[in-house]
Amino acid sequence: MNALNGRVALVTGASRGIGAATARALAGAGAQVAVASRSGDNPGIEGAFAQQCDVRSLDSLTRMVAATVDRFGHLDILVVNAGVGAYGAYLELPEADLEEMIDVNVKGALYAVRAALPELLKSDAADIVTIASEAGRRGLPYEVAYSASKFAQVGMTRALDHELREQGVRCTSVCPGGVATDFAMGHGRTRDMPQLAGMMTPDDVADVVLFVVTRPRNHRLLEVNLRPVTETSWG
Numbered sequence: 001m002n003a004l005n006g007r008v009a010l011v012t013g014a015s016r017g018i019g020a021a022t023a024r025a026l027a028g029a030g031a032q033v034a035v036a037s038r039s040g041d042n043p044g045i046e047g048a049f050a051q052q053c054d055v056r057s058l059d060s061l062t063r064m065v066a067a068t069v070d071r072f073g074h075l076d077i078l079v080v081n082a083g084v085g086a087y088g089a090y091l092e093l094p095e096a097d098l099e100e101m102i103d104v105n106v107k108g109a110l111y112a113v114r115a116a117l118p119e120l121l122k123s124d125a126a127d128i129v130t131i132a133s134e135a136g137r138r139g140l141p142y143e144v145a146y147s148a149s150k151f152a153q154v155g156m157t158r159a160l161d162h163e164l165r166e167q168g169v170r171c172t173s174v175c176p177g178g179v180a181t182d183f184a185m186g187h188g189r190t191r192d193m194p195q196l197a198g199m200m201t202p203d204d205v206a207d208v209v210l211f212v213v214t215r216p217r218n219h220r221l222l223e224v225n226l227r228p229v230t231e232t233s234w235g
């Protein structure tokens with residue numbers, strides 16, 4: 001499949017998990033791909049451009065976007081994926097975890113769009129895809145700060161849609177339920193928790209992102225909600 005030939009994608013938080021699977025899927029469809037993370041690791045994608053980038057810093061993201069455009073010439077797709085989670089009774093949530101969720105999930109998402117938008121506006125086929133969460137659609141118990149951060153991402157993405165639609169930039173929130181990754185490990189999830197076996201895989205989410213960005217340009221998906229069959233839809 002070469003549906004993305006000629007398009008350039010930047011995926012934040014792509015050293016592992018959903019971001020790595022998404023970058024792999026986009027590259028497999030012909031996109032040139034830049035992968036950003038604090039480690040700067042390339043998760044084994046041939047031809048990908050990898051650079052260290054901390055989404056808590058607008059400067060770091062601005063450098064990432066500039067380096068991507070230097071390498072590939074332009075930028076068409078931004079996947080706002082870098083994120084952290086910590087679960088537990090709200091009063092027991094360490095302040096450092098609360099701060100990190102706001103800094104990475106909220107400010108990091110806003111900064112990623114701010115850094116990438118000038119380049120996306122030059123593209124005639126631009127997409128912003130935010131990997132939000134079911135926790136961004138419903139307030140979930142023991143996920144107070146995480147839910148707050150994910151509602152912010154969904155709100156950001158919907159507002160961007162209103163602001164950017166007429167300029168040709170499509171904006172989509174992808175809202176998964178549980179996905180088996182390193183996410184929240186030691187912060188509410190454990191490697192031996194039985195629920196992990198019933199969760200979705202990073203490739204399940206990557207397939208959805210690929211579907212979103214390969215729609216014909218006459219329409220757009222505003223929000224995609226996906227759940228493992230083991231999980232309720234919460235009404």
Ligand SMILES: NC(=O)c1ccc[n+]([C@@H]2O[C@H](COP(=O)([O-])OP(=O)(O)OC[C@H]3O[C@@H](n4cnc5c(N)ncnc54)[C@H](OP(=O)(O)O)[C@@H]3O)[C@@H](O)[C@H]2O)c1
Pocket residue numbers: 012013014015016017018019036037038039040041053054055056081082083084085104131132133134175176177178179180181182183184
């Ligand atoms: N797993 C789930 O159940 C689930 C469900 C719904 C939504 N999500 C969302 O999906 C996204 C990806 O999560 P995941 O499950 O793939 O988690 P993961 O396996 O822990 O991967 C997180 C990625 O984000 C990067 N990252 C973390 N902090 C960063 C920072 N400050 N700057 C740049 N990169 C950073 C990590 O790389 P470095 O450590 O190298 O920086 C890593 O590549 C998150 O937004 C999460 O909220 C996950």
